Amino acid sequence: MQVQFPLILDGATGTELQKRGFTGAVSAEEWVLAHPESILDIQRRYVDAGSRVLYAPSFGANRQKLEEHGIFNQTAAYNRRLAALSKQAAAGRALVAGDLSPTGLFLSPMGETSFRELVDIYTPQAAGLEEAGVDLFVIETMMTLSDARAAVLAVRSVSDKPIFVTFTCDEKGRTVSGTDITAALVIMQGMGVDAFGLNCSAGPQEMLVQLRRLREYARVPLIAKPNAGMPQIVDGKAVYSCPPEEFTALVPELLQAGVAIFGGCCGTDAGHIAALKKALDGAEITPPSPRHPTLLPAATEKLPMYLPADAKHGPVIAVTENLEDDLQEAMDGDEPMVAVALQSTADAEELAQVQYLIEKPLCLVCDDGAVLEAALRSYQGRALYEGAIPEETLARLQELYGLIY
Structure with a gap:
């Protein structure tokens, strides 16, 4: 199926499932597999309305979320079955995207999860979706860079298909973990994603403000998948009151902001897609x-x-017991970036533990490809490089992690 822009995604899944009897007593994924007619009806309506990409109902089907609902050792199988339902609904008239969402876990100092664990959580989900034959992947409703980066790396370990990434943010453009969405865009672009944008968060009006900011940093198509307005709590439930005509009133402004991919999130239905x-x-x-x-x-x-191409760093910091103090001193200095020398994977792990102190661009100084990759994998920004590692190694690390050299 040929993709044409503007591209229309689908609308909400969760709020539509609720209309059909889903109460949250079990995971949405378990409920969908027990009531397949529900998702088939929702997604066929979206295709009839104009959707050309359906999100597989695998939003919460990563290993962490499934285990929280008592579902163990079934991640890949769940995702294969869920994606198969969307392929059935699409019937060749729409593409199917494997859908990955947040784990709810955080890296130190906000949490105790390792980045390696995050990648391991997403990998069987990505593998199951790839085995099901999805056409692309969408990593959505991201609230932390660590989840987004881990999901991208997990997908890339099993597939070379397109990846769309959308974050959710507050009215200032910040995620739950404090990342500005413009930084998320720069980092995701470096990792080679094919489109980037926002979903959930708010209605079209609030989202437009942030998308205009993103356009100034974007080198990929932008995505807008807003809610049907800002939710209001009525009798303990979120109610979305933005009708289709109001929902689409800002489409011209969204197009001017660089949006090429449109859809709907919470509270939207086939009427909004039409x-x-x-x-x-x-x-x-x-x-x-x-x-x-x-x-x-x-x-x-x-x-x-x-940074300008000729930007300089200050003295190169060694990974010692004084690393935190040395980094803090570098943050207070006048140099536009900070450089850290790495001799081993243990050094890379030490740097990862204190990366929250880094408030300037980071230049990694290293002559070992494996050590450099360990640092790039765990560093949640987009780093520069200085050293003598061969070009072919650096090119691969640039493709995977957005390394600048």
Whole structure:
């Protein structure tokens, strides 16, 4: 099936399942497999309304979330079965995206999970979706960079199909873990994702503000998948009151902000998708307009930090028992970036434990490819490199982690 832009995704799954009897007593994934007619009806309606991409109902089917519901050793099988239902609903008229969502786990100091564990949690889910023959992957409702990066690496370990990533943020454009969405975009672009944007969060009006910010950093198509307005709690339940006509009123502004991929999140239904199709009929997309095309796109976990090609760092910091103090001193200095020398994977692990101190672009100084990869894997920003590692090794690390060299 040929993809054309503007591309229309589907609408909500969770709120539509609730209309059909889902109460949350069991996981949504378990309930869908017990009531397959529910998702088939929802997704066939979306295709009839104009959706050209259906999200497999695998939102909470990572190993962590399934085990929280007492479902063990069935991750890949669950995802194969869930994706098969969407393929049945699509019937060749829409693509099917394997859907991965947050684990709810955090790295130190906010939590105790290791980054390796996050990748391990997502890998069987990605493998099951790939085995089911999904056409692409969507990593959605991301609230932390660690989950998003782990999910991308897990997908890339089993597939070379396109990856879409969408985050959710507050009105200031920050995630739960404090990452600005512009930093998330810079990091995800470096890792080679094919489209980036926002979902859930809020309605179209609030989302437009952040998408305009993203356009200045984007080099990939942007995605808008807002809720049907801001939810209101009525009798203990979230109620979404944005009708289809209001939902699509800002489509021209979203197009101007660089959005090429549209859909709906919580509270939307086939009526909202039909309205999107009508609003996008004959529309032309506006390409993103990156503000700093000639600068190096570095980023910390929190913020994008573009650098001129000739930017210098201060004294190279060794990984010793004084690493925290040395990093803090470097943060207070005048140099635009900080450099850390790595001699072993143990050094990389030590750096990962104190990376929350890094508020400047990070340059890794290293002559061992395996050590450099260990550091890049666990560092949640987008790093630069200095050293004598062969070009072919650096090119692979650039493709996987967005290394700048």
